[in-house]
Amino acid sequence: MTKITLTIGGSDTWGGGGIQTDLKTFENLQTFGLSVLTCIAVAENDDFVIRPLPASLIHEQLQTIEQSFQLDGVKIGLLASIEIVDLVIDFCQRNRGQFPIILDPVLAFKETEQQLQQDYLQKIRELAQLVDLITPNLKEMQRLVASADIVSLADMETTSQQLSEQTKTAVVLKGGPHILTDSAIDYYTDGINSHYFKGPISYQSTIHGAGCCFSAAICVHLAQGTPLIESIEKSKRFVYEAIENGLPIHDAGNVWHGKIERSLT
Template identity: 35%
Template structure:
């Protein structure tokens, strides 16, 4: 049986709601074979990130090389890359392997508020990863950091998306979940030629752990299956919205989205 294959390069979430665990669950639900390169091991749950233990740079490089040596990769999704040294190695290996479909989720802060990104890594992310991105998927705070500008209005989001494409990304979607108010959440997509907004009713829930990881992974899974970027994003939005609507009440903090909801509700 031939199957589309996607690789996630990210941190491990011991709580199971985000990071590598969320990515692999999403790939599985969307009928894609998932592989992983772990950049860091986190001790976290729904309430807090207790600690972060980066995988040695050599270990990250060897994981990447092992996959490149043996398994064809149809799409790549990156999440928590942690620091400048690991970013440089990852970018170099992606280029060396010739992996062309790359979803870059610029993970900086966990849902619980702890930083998952070293400050000195920002310039490396901009210089080495953004130009590799088939699509960049920041939320509003991440887009503000990347563009060094305040984002308050829809027009601000459009201008930030344009700026990020000018920085090298082939396309960008700025997620609107962090917008201050409104009954609907509006995401702004820009591919260098035209803008499109994705609007969904806001779901009143605190169980949003792993939403960014899951959305980016759904896009990567769709790209791995050969879908064009707009369709990949559109179907990714449907997947994550369904997962949030049926989020799981797990733990005592921010519970996870329901990766299996699409199988029962969305199709």
């Protein structure tokens, strides 16, 4: 039977992250993908800007999904406003335990929005208590636990265990190539069990959307009944392939799981 997976997150107009990458990942891994759009990322005067959608529209989208589908897995990404986080908290409370829920705690705030960021972080911590797995990168983890820079394996362990203890939720911290020089490394803990995931480092520049791809892939594998540790291992390999086969754009590029013969300039 076809599995149905939902992404709740932002639209990346450049196509490299957000719901665009989530839906591509769902499709590549053989689930039927649905989406609830929370915001749109655009360029304004050469700056990166997030445009949240009205909370009422997010409510209508969630209501439509719940009335129309039996879900097998949900991935949550950028929610963009405190009002939207509250709606997703309500959604998770209604559906907790019915399907796996993965939270990729995307943070996209300017330095001038410090108070907004702190209020948003507190709401994300509340949401994190209602999901099955949290997948922060190093910078997101620093903000979630008010940590100094994470520069070692010991730092990865300490901060992950701290977040897992605070939220009572399993955590996989994406260290990538930033901790070790010979491999890309991630660290998992559920407060009792822990596990390191090591893989090759890709030196391609097509890394935009890698974090979205990772959490969406975990969502799919869990929806398909794969155990959690194996789901993380498979997803790590999938992301590496998506970077290796990505789409170059200017000096960087997007993850993609299809091979290409040209770049966009």
